[in-house]
Amino acid sequence: DTQMTQSPSSLSASVGDRITITCRSSQTINNYLNWYQQKPGKAPKLLIYAASTLQSGVPSRFSGSGSGTDFTLTINSLQPEDCATYYCQQSYDTPRYTFGQGTKLEIK
Amino acid sequence: QVHLVQSGPEVKKPGASVKVSCKASGYSFDNYGISWVRQAPGQGLEWMGWISAYNGDTNYAQQFQGRVTMTTDTSTSTAYMELRSLRSEDTAVFYCARVSFNFIGVFQYNWFDPWGQGTLVTVSS
DSSP: OOOEEEEOSEEEEOTTOOEEEEEEESSOOTTOEEEEEEOTTSOOEEEEETTTEEOTTOOTTEEEEEETTEEEEEESSOOGGGOEEEEEEEOTTTTOOEEOOOEEEEEO | OOEEEEOOOEEEOTTOOEEEEEEEESSOGGGSEEEEEEEOTTOOOEEEEEEETTTOOEEEOGGGTTTEEEEEETTTTEEEEEEOSOOGGGOEEEEEEEEEEEEETTEEEEEEEEEOOOEEEEEOO
């Protein structure tokens, strides 16, 4: 199975900052990469699919990039409500899916 | 509006089984697959498996093979996940999610959306 590795595991940033989370796959997955946001006590929410396509309704400060094995999620102009844990997920091995271990984002 | 509503919390003893339901509404149930995800307390998301609501085909993560069974009832638009031989490490929130898809060019992309609200299963003697 394709393994997904995220970094960092956690980070702290201030309102208005720009942050980047990295996700690396153990084998090439082209652009079959999704990003989710999960807030405490809530189900995950889809942010981005196909590595860079923003899900409807997701603020444009979120963006994704990458292809092959290396991917990034960028949040521009951080807002307090962006405090959450972010997960990448590969869908290349459909119908087998794997998640990264998550990146916990704290707002200072 | 597309919704997945899961059954309520469960408390089970080690060695027992649990069956969690996930009722879909707002879309044609048999046009999509359903995946199940486990999240232990304070831990990340762990994909458990997938079932086609169209024909019942399944694909399970290796770590759950032999212990999990996923089924669907198209007459009630409900998916089920049964986990057997429960141990304390299975204490977790279990989520169902619709495997949505779209085409970009000729390529199909899949993702999980929406998700159910989650079902807490506590395994304790």
